Amino acid sequence: MPPKRRAVASSSVRPAKRPxxxxxxxxxxxxxxxxxxxxxxLFAVQHPDYPDAKEGVLKVEDVRRCLIALDLPPAPSSLPSILSTIDPLSSGFVPLAPFLSYSALAIHSKSESESDDDVSPRTTYTHDTEVRAAYTLFTHGGPGPITLSHLRRVAKELREEVPDNVLRDMILEANGGIEGTGNTGTVGLEEFEEVMRRAGVFG
Structure with a gap:
């Protein structure tokens, strides 16, 4: 007796993707x-300096094209600060993780902007998105604040050997010298934005 057609059809249904x-x-x-x-x-290339990046890396000149492909076209004036956010060492290349984090923030910002007629999508995207995307790269997707362990992780990902005392000084400089548990302190979103403004990353 041949198998029932319905059973075959049901077995071919793909399960929902899990994030x-x-x-x-x-x-x-x-x-x-x-x-x-x-x-x-579509734009990624393999590079010897990133042997562990199995997805490849983006050349900075392809970042704008990639965002356009995602229907997240950045304003030309905002591109320098975007690149400073996802390529802080100006290496010329961007791995998947920071690009994905930025794109995710851009998607959220675009969605919020489109649901609010009183807010300009372009204005929200070009400033708030950049600040939050940069902040999220440090907090590894969490709400914050930025801690010493966050800075250690970022330094490791960027292949930089930075002593803890230097990282602590960076935190104290950012938060105005406020020490916290373990004599370290933390950096909130507003403090982070102010540091970026002083560094000339955000206008």
Whole structure:
């Protein structure tokens, strides 16, 4: 007796995609992550300085094209600060994680802007998104504040050997010298934005 056609059809139904850890950290769906990865893959190249980046890396000149492919076109005037956010060492290349984090923030900001007729999507996208995206890169997708362990992780990802005393000084300089638990302190979003303004990253 031949198998029932209905049983075959039901077995071919694909289960819903589950968001990865990276997607969860950036509060995006599995489909949104897939779109970002697909766009990233269109422009990504392999580079010997990033042997562990199996997805490849973006050349900075391709970042704008990749964002356009995601329907997240940045204003030309905002591009320098975007690149400063996702390529803080000016290496000329951007791995997937920082690009995905920025894209996720841009998606959220665009969604919020489109649901609010009184807010200009372009204005919100070009400033608030940049600040929050940069902040989120330090907090690894969390709400903050930035802690010593966050800075250690960023330094490790950037392949920089930075002593803890230097990282502590960076925190104290950012938060106005306010020490916290363990004589370290933390950096909130407003303090982070002020540091970026002083550094000339944000206008």
């Amino acid at each position: 990865s850890k990276l997607a969860k950290e950036n509060n995006i769906t599995a489909d949104q992550e897939a779109n970002i990865r697909e766009a990233f893959g």
